[in-house]
Amino acid sequence: MNPKIRFMNVSKSFSLYRKQSEKLFDIISLKKDRDQFFALRNISFEVNEGEAIGLIGLNGSGKSTLSNLLAQVIPPSSGMIEIKGETSLIAISVGLNNSLTGLENIKLKCLMHGLNNAEIDQIKSDIIEFADIGNFINQPVKNYSSGMKSRLGFAISIHTNPDILIVDEALSVGDQTFYKKCLDKINVFKSQGKTIIFVSHSLSQIEAFCERVMWIHFGQIKMFDEAKKVISDYKKFINWFNLLSEKEKKNSRKEMLDEQYKVELIPSNSHIQQIKRKSKKSNVAFGIQILVLLFVVILSASYMLL
Ligand SMILES: Nc1ncnc2c1ncn2[C@@H]1O[C@H](COP(=O)(O)OP(=O)(O)OP(=O)(O)O)[C@@H](O)[C@H]1O
Numbered sequence: 201m202n203p204k205i206r207f208m209n210v211s212k213s214f215s216l217y218r219k220q221s222e223k224l225f226d227i228i229s230l231k232k233d234r235d236q237f238f239a240l241r242n243i244s245f246e247v248n249e250g251e252a253i254g255l256i257g258l259n260g261s262g263k264s265t266l267s268n269l270l271a272q273v274i275p276p277s278s279g280m281i282e283i284k285g286e287t288s289l290i291a292i293s294v295g296l297n298n299s300l301t302g303l304e305n306i307k308l309k310c311l312m313h314g315l316n317n318a319e320i321d322q323i324k325s326d327i328i329e330f331a332d333i334g335n336f337i338n339q340p341v342k343n344y345s346s347g348m349k350s351r352l353g354f355a356i357s358i359h360t361n362p363d364i365l366i367v368d369e370a371l372s373v374g375d376q377t378f379y380k381k382c383l384d385k386i387n388v389f390k391s392q393g394k395t396i397i398f399v400s401h402s403l404s405q406i407e408a409f410c411e412r413v414m415w416i417h418f419g420q421i422k423m424f425d426e427a428k429k430v431i432s433d434y435k436k437f438i439n440w441f442n443l444l445s446e447k448e449k450k451n452s453r454k455e456m457l458d459e460q461y462k463v464e465l466i467p468s469n470s471h472i473q474q475i476k477r478k479s480k481k482s483n484v485a486f487g488i489q490i491l492v493l494l495f496v497v498i499l500s501a502s503y504m505l506l
Pocket residue numbers: 214215216237238239257258259260261262263264265266
């Protein structure tokens with residue numbers, strides 16, 4: 201089978217700074233010997249077209265880091281990532297510009313996805329209807345509740361027709377009616393043979409529509425298998441962990457976190473290869489989009505200053 205997503209020995213590490221000045225110093229001096237924390241280490245896996253994959257794991261295990269790598273929001277520190285198609289990430293805190301209105305965000309995100317004005321006009325009303333946030337669509341996003349942000353983010357992402365949809369906890373803040381609407385839309389997506397990565401702490405949500413589940417544990421893949429099997433083992437682990445005393449829990453966490461600081465010799469090269477469906481972006485169109493983006497940002501900044 202032809203994989204849609206392929207990770208080969210991918211690691212993502214972060215330099216840990218105590219002060220902002222340390223970060224600045226590293227940029228200027230190109231110094232590279234700061235303490236490294238491996239949010240993900242040497243992970244390899246493949247996902248096929250049409251699969252719905254669940255990501256589970258304790259807080260801080262590396263799920264969002266993985267979804268950000270998949271969406272190319274951040275680059276890997278080492279290893280190779282191959283992605284065939286357009287990706288769209290839906291996460292509570294990512295993607296929307298807080299100082300722009302909902303409507304302006306729709307335009308901006310659609311432009312960033314390579315749609316032209318005529319295409320945006322065609323889907324704009326569907327997005328507004330799906331988000332269903334009433335007159336708030338004309339208000340700056342900073343005035344939205346987290347559920348409203350999730351509604352708008354989901355509505356935009358689903359209507360830009362990506363090949364790979366990454367849903368990172370975005371449904372956890374919506375109410376039940378919105379959750380049901382999203383689930384229906386995700387199922388349509390699945391039936392069209394598209395690929396879905398679903399990050400959630402709700403095992404019942406994951407079990408409801410993921411065929412395979414990846415359990416990430418302190419930056420490593422602990423299991424990647426049939427949903428039922430992984431969820432059952434994960435529940436056993438959670439039950440075992442909950443029976444530990446507070447001191448044992450703390451020690452166990454500390455032991456695992458210490459492992460994530462250990463630096464081993466890994467190749468320093470990294471690479472992302474994204475093979476897009478079809479490039480809608482000619483250089484001219486892309487230049488225009490950047491200009492529009494700059495214009496909108498300047499406009500909203502001057503609006504805020506007034
Ligand atoms: N920019 C960063 N700088 C330093 N450390 C980071 C950064 N981003 C993430 N981390 C660390 O990487 C680890 C993985 O974080 P991540 O957000 O991927 O976990 P998660 O599994 O999504 O957690 P949660 O379930 O709480 O959302 C955490 O220990 C986090 O503190």
